[in-house]
Amino acid sequence: MTEVEAVTPKQVAPGEASLHESIAGTLASQGDWRRAYEHLRVALDLARAEPSIPEQLRREVDRLRRERAQAREESLRDALTAVYNRRYLDRRLEDLLSDAHKPLAVALVDIDLFKNVNDTFGHVVGDQVLRRVATLLREGLPSHGFCARYGGEEFMLVLPAVPPDTAVRIAELARARVEDHPWSALCQGLSVTISVGLAYESGEAVANRGQVLEADDLLYAAKHAGRNRVAYRDRTGDQVVEYCP
Known part of the structure; x- marks a missing residue:
């Protein structure tokens, strides 16, 4: 698997949702929020094809989305004064x-x-x-x-x-x-x-x-x-x- 963006539910069996969720956890622990979010998004798309979507997965996607937005905002702020950089x-x-x-x-x-x-x-x-x-x-x-x-x-x-x-x-x-x-x-x-x-x-x-x-x-x-x-x-x-x- 080379590019996260290239992965779609049509290319992966639904049973692989947990694999993407696990990869997302590893990437998040490394601070790679963008790729972690993409893997969780794929996992969520796969889970939607099943009868029910795990609530924990929903919460994880929401959490990563918030953390990614926060990380982006922090990257545009001056660390000392908190105004824009x-x-x-x-x-x-x-x-x-x-x-x-x-x-x-x-x-x-x-x-x-x-x-x-x-x-x-x-x-x-x-x-x-x-x-x-x-x-x-x-x-x-x-x-x-x-x-x-x-x-x-x-x-x-x-x-x-x-x-x-x-x-x-x-x-x-x-x-x-x-x-x-x-x-x-x-x-x-x-x-x-x-x-x-x-x-x-x-x-x-x-x-x-x-x-x-x-x-x-x-x-x-x-x-x-x-x-x-x-x-x-x-x-x-x-x-x-x-x-x-």
């Missing part, structure tokens, strides 16, 4: 940036002076800061928006189908939540702020990766202007505006 981000951006008819805002977020946090308070506290910032960034996002870890201490907010003013407000509220968070409760003397570069595409022209590069340039502008602020372009697209508290 770069793999998911790149995949979704490719789809969103290729749609010329829908507006899209991307906000590149960087934790200000994060190296100082690690150097002063240690990497354990640094990891806690990353997790809490990720949680604060996720708050208040529209249902169709999401947060992903871009790399290191950088995150990205992806906001499809929102007008420019709304995108700026979302970014500014995120900045304020991080600044106002009681960081000293985590570690005495700790304070954390973020800088944000917000790039907006109206959907009137074909968007591309240049939008992400623009967000990066605007993030640098926010840093250069003093940190703890949101940088974006005005409605004409000619002038950089730094929104600061």
